[in-house]
Amino acid sequence: MPDPDTLPGSFRASIFIGFRTLLYKEVLRFWKVNFQTVAAPVLSALLFLLIFSHVLDRRVTVYGDVAYTAFLTPGLIMMSLLQNAFANSSSSLIQSKITGNIIFVLLAPLSSRVFFAAYALAAVFRGLFVAVGVWLVSVFFVDLPLAQPAWVATFAILGGALLATFGIIAGIWAEKFDQLAAFQNFLIMPLTMLSGVFYSIHSLPSFWQQVSHANPFFFMIDGFRYGFFGQSDTSPWLSLAVVGACFIVLATLTLILLGRGYKLRG
């Protein structure tokens, strides 16, 4: 019979311990293989940086006097952050589904909200680890200002949360790794590439500028970049509104799916 000493003081406390444990488990899961989950993405971002800056730096400037490499770096940091946040929640879920060990979470008294918050936050952490890694390494190559750190943090966290949430949906929906790879290759990659990571959309013909405005990734990267340079293609407030709205929509959808047990509770 339960030993009162090991039972939490209150219901609320026990829910919090559940959340904290699931978060810890999700963080530990990627941290135990940090060579693949953190070091590898930092390295690939670094390669992009080296190659593009070598080719283009002296020839191109953006926003008048910003060197191309400096312009590029926040884009690369954000791209790495977003991709890794998505990869973390989606691959963790599909692995657990395929191996069957998701049942240990499903058997436990964890609500949909706790499930969502823990998976999303762990994925944001992974994204932030990678982002900080890319940023630290880039310090050796690039003279990057930091005009408004609060915007940098806001877009890093919100963008990470948006992709983490998207990753949860993809992980719940997908039944095989290929389906997840399709998400990544046909949706995440193109939207990131066409979002202005590598260029300012002001350099595009006006039709393509309009198209870019339909891409939420554009707003995440543009808002993030504003934090570094104090200037960007659109207002950071507009970007915040768009990214925030996308997050609310996806988070609501995720909570509905989890509440119904969609594809998780047969």
Place this chain on the structure above:
Amino acid sequence: MTTPAIRIAALTKSYGSLQALAGIDLEIARGEFFGLLGPNGAGKTTLISALAGLVRADGGTLEVMGHDVVADFHNARLKLGVVPQELVFDPFFTVREVLRIQSGYYGICNNDGWVDEILSRLDLLSRADASMRTLSGGMKRRVLVAQALVHRPPVIVLDEPTAGVDVELRQGLWQFVKQLNADGHTIVLTTHYLEEAEALCGRIAMMKAGRIVALDTTANLLSRFSTRSLRLQVQRPEVAEALGGVVSGGWVDFSIDTAPEVETLLARLREAGADVYGISVGEPDLEQVFLEVMRRA
């Protein structure tokens, strides 16, 4: 009156056109050691999964210690420990990490004392810091048992816990489970080893094709569905045969339901001059009962 440990009413579940559970009603009282038997595909695991909230029932209600498994899932899951049939594990963690994490999911920290006790009862203490992926199949199965117990649930459901576990450990596991039952935990067990069910369970439900086709105490099932057989070696088998015996390989078998029948039979054999020189009694066993129930259902 206290609420039962498990209450299931009008439970149905279909997978496409296949009806896995076709209306189950079942109550299991607190403190019972209950057996859930049935051939492959009978619906045992589906029933357990519905109880644990791993699958959504199409209809009906399920309660654990009076808590509805959907509306009050938090309390229902706190009261329930499930050892799943499938040998699943998380390869990223060590045995101790797995158990600490599982405790945390239930809102429990500082559970090391109890975790160590479970590990020692399951003979896993020496592997506590080994990675899950390095364990043998039987060891992984024991970790599943340990995971189901971290939160000291009053109701424990074991879905074929002894599949792939060696003889010695199977004995140890049953000792442990009997101890838990003696301490007041309600135990529900599925197994295809019918002698285990017979020895352990006070009451048994037999399922077939999504229905319960027999539900009674083990003792009643044994006496209701099977007769003891008395096997005799006699001087003149043809006389014994005339008295209703069935000759097979030097023995004559008689079906016997009560002790006085034995006396009468022996007296009649003596009168007919068929002296008895060998005797053996075939006890009814659950396997016989099971086969009979399945045949009739």
